[in-house]
Amino acid sequence: MSKFGTNSLYYLIRFVRLVVRFRTTNPNLLHEELDKLVQKNATYLDMDRLGEILGIEDLRKILYYFLDYGAATSLILQQRLKLNASKVYRRIIILKDLDIIEPAVRIPSKLRSKGGPRATIYKVPDADIAQINDAINLHRKLLSPKYRIAEELAQILLEEYIEPKGLKEITKREILVFLKEKKLRERGDVAELMARYLQHQRGIKVWR
Numbered sequence: 001m002s003k004f005g006t007n008s009l010y011y012l013i014r015f016v017r018l019v020v021r022f023r024t025t026n027p028n029l030l031h032e033e034l035d036k037l038v039q040k041n042a043t044y045l046d047m048d049r050l051g052e053i054l055g056i057e058d059l060r061k062i063l064y065y066f067l068d069y070g071a072a073t074s075l076i077l078q079q080r081l082k083l084n085a086s087k088v089y090r091r092i093i094i095l096k097d098l099d100i101i102e103p104a105v106r107i108p109s110k111l112r113s114k115g116g117p118r119a120t121i122y123k124v125p126d127a128d129i130a131q132i133n134d135a136i137n138l139h140r141k142l143l144s145p146k147y148r149i150a151e152e153l154a155q156i157l158l159e160e161y162i163e164p165k166g167l168k169e170i171t172k173r174e175i176l177v178f179l180k181e182k183k184l185r186e187r188g189d190v191a192e193l194m195a196r197y198l199q200h201q202r203g204i205k206v207w208r
Contacts, residue, residue, distance in 0.1 A: 008046050012046050012050060013100065058083055059095075061083070062092070062095065063100065070128065070131030071135035077092075092122060102122065103120050104120075104123040106118045106121075107136065107139060121135050121136060150194045153178075153184075153194060154202070157178050157194070158204075168203075168204065170204055170205070171207045
């Protein structure tokens, strides 16, 4: 048995990603030692599977999202990674069959798309309850077209106005002016959603 335990592939992937990050910040340090450590703690089958997973770009992106955030739904992966639904579904099946992710909970009925099936939160083996709850909350937000528009426009505002000026704060009025320039008709709700996103997700103080 691998020294990583029964779920050796998952923990090997986590370990390899840490090694990659370590090499990025310390490119000339302990390369050979780290390579040997990976080899000692993995089976040949795990190494083959690891190579196959990391060699497929969209599968790698989905895998890394789970490593970073612990849990997600198909909708979250589609929106965050800009992948189509069928591709996400196929990749989830692959990761599930490899025991890298597993179903955690079904989204409550009131938080599903109108008329659609209940979505499933998938998680990595060591995800905690906070990560699962974060995924539920994000899924709920992403069901709203208005929220998705607000998030997209907030990112444009960051790239075109806030970051170039090095700003750490902004006013609600500035957001409304920005939306007027973008010729958005219903500005009130979107401006409020943008303000919340900028403040809570991007650390930009919004004065109202």
